[in-house]
Amino acid sequence: xxxxxxxxxxxxxxxxxxxxxxxxxxxxxxxxxxEDGTRKITKxxxxxxIDHSNEHFSIDPKEHLAAIKNMRANGLLPxxxxxxxxxxxxxxxxxxxxLANDSRATYMxxxxxxxxxxxxxxxxxxxxxxxxxVRKEELEII
Amino acid sequence: MKITVAGEKxxxxxxxxxxxxxxxxxxxxxxxxxxxxxxxFIKNDTFDTYVLQDGDDVEFLYFMGGGR
Numbered sequence: 634x635x636x637x638x639x640x641x642x643x644x645x646x647x648x649x650x651x652x653x654x655x656x657x658x659x660x661x662x663x664x665x666x667x668e669d670g671t672r673k674i675t676k677x678x679x680x681x682x683i684d685h686s687n688e689h690f691s692i693d694p695k696e697h698l699a700a701i702k703n704m705r706a707n708g709l710l711p712x713x714x715x716x717x718x719x720x721x722x723x724x725x726x727x728x729x730x731x732l733a734n735d736s737r738a739t740y741m742x743x744x745x746x747x748x749x750x751x752x753x754x755x756x757x758x759x760x761x762x763x764x765x766x767v768r769k770e771e772l773e774i775i
Numbered sequence: 776m777k778i779t780v781a782g783e784k785x786x787x788x789x790x791x792x793x794x795x796x797x798x799x800x801x802x803x804x805x806x807x808x809x810x811x812x813x814x815x816f817i818k819n820d821t822f823d824t825y826v827l828q829d830g831d832d833v834e835f836l837y838f839m840g841g842g843r
Contacts, residue, residue: 657842657843659839661839684840687843688842688843689840689841689842689843690840690841690842691838691839691840692839692840694809694811694816694836694838695816697836697839698811698814698834698836701834701836705782714839716841718843720843721843725841726841726842726843728841728842728843729841729842732807732838732839732840732841732842733841734803734804734807734837734838735803735804735837736803738837740841
């Protein structure tokens with residue numbers, strides 16, 4: 634599946650991730666599905682990591698609920714979430730895979746491991762516990 | 776009775792529990808789902824006993840978290 638992200642949203646994610654260092658930053662992504670199945674992200678939600686940790690993140694359920702209602706009110710589809718890895722690469726960790734419980738979701742990871750070379754990737758994760766399959770999605774930033 | 780599930784109005788039987796609604800809605804991996812009723816989150820161990828009321832607004836949210 635192809636994912637399209639606007640440059641301005643990429644920049645907002647990057648700034649949010651950078652502002653939250655050393656903690657992981659997180660949020661949600663939403664948008665419209667194009668005829669060919671491409672997911673065009675038109676709204677990125679910058680939310681609080683209630684774990685306030687450099688090793689974990691949890692999205693505040695109240696903010697999550699408010700974002701879902703905002704998406705619905707604006708005719709957007711919930712696509713999934715994003716979070717940052719301040720110190721590690723842009724790939725799902727074992728914990729990321731274990732907690733990726735929505736097989737319809739897109740999971741984006743913004744790595745700040747190398748300060749001058751941020752990396753954002755999108756993944757699809759599915760399967761049962763212990764047998765998760767990870768597929769890197771095509772990501773186009775426009 | 777009529778309730779709203781994830782923004783959609785639905786007719787359901789009287790006395791429906793949250794656990795029964797989860798089955799009816801074919802919610803994937805319900806053990807990782809948080810449920811809100813009228814914007815209040817309910818405890819997961821009450822799904823079997825929580826009886827929905829006419830007019831309730833129900834949302835299923837997947838826990839979203841991870842680690843490095």
